[in-house]
Amino acid sequence: xxxxxxxxxxxxxxxxxxxxxxVQNAGRSQMSxxxxxxxxxxxxxxxxxxxxxxxxxxxxxxxxxxxxAMAEVGIxxxxxxxxxxxxxxxxxxxxxxxxxxxxxxxxxxxxxxxxRDWALDDPDGKDPERVREIRDEIEARVSDLxxxxxAE
Numbered sequence: 001x002x003x004x005x006x007x008x009x010x011x012x013x014x015x016x017x018x019x020x021x022x023v024q025n026a027g028r029s030q031m032s033x034x035x036x037x038x039x040x041x042x043x044x045x046x047x048x049x050x051x052x053x054x055x056x057x058x059x060x061x062x063x064x065x066x067x068x069a070m071a072e073v074g075i076x077x078x079x080x081x082x083x084x085x086x087x088x089x090x091x092x093x094x095x096x097x098x099x100x101x102x103x104x105x106x107x108x109x110x111x112x113x114x115x116r117d118w119a120l121d122d123p124d125g126k127d128p129e130r131v132r133e134i135r136d137e138i139e140a141r142v143s144d145l146x147x148x149x150x151a152e
Contacts, residue, residue: 015050016149017093025055025082027066027123028099031135034075035142043146052093054085063124069131073139095145 020032033053040049059082067077090096090109100119109115118141123131 015048016095017050017052018095018097018145018149019052019054019085019090019093020097020099021054021056021085021090022099023055023057023101024059024124025053025085026059026061027063028101028118028120028134028138029053029055030062030077030080030082031066031070031123031138032097032099032142034070034077034080035139036146038075039142039146043150045146045150049146049149052085052089054083054089056084058082058084065126065128065131066123066135069123069128069135072132073135095149097141097145 018036020029020036022029030053033051036049036051040046040051062077062080062082070077087109091113093109093113096109096113096115098115098117099122100117101122118138120137121130121134123134126134
């Protein structure tokens with residue numbers, strides 16, 4: 001543990017910060033953070049994992065097809081609102097998962113952040129079966145990410 005606090009006064013007891021980012025923050029990143037919230041709760045990691053989500057050009061609302069697909073697995077996204085995420089927020093993260101569409105300047109995030117591009121199809125306008133496939137892929141990727149984070 002470092003004895004020198006940084007500007008955020010972080011130390012080894014600080015939670016691991018994970019962000020899920022896409023352009024509109026209206027589909028893939030919303031599904032990702034919702035699955036991450038559920039995974040964090042299932043694993044009892046509420047005090048160890050902090051989650052963020054946002055977009056580089058956020059939409060007005062979450063895509064209807066995404067809300068419907070998530071409702072099928074017991075997750076309600078109807079009250080979620082897309083938001084912009086700042087470079088400063090991303091720099092404070094340990095992990096950033098982009099969805100394959102981001103205009104995120106990865107270089108601006110910094111070397112200390114593990115940035116991953118999940119390269120997922122945009123569910124907006126897709127048929128319900130394709131949205132479900134994207135949803136299920138996101139759920140698996142989130143679970144895998146949590147396995148990795150917990151193992152560290």
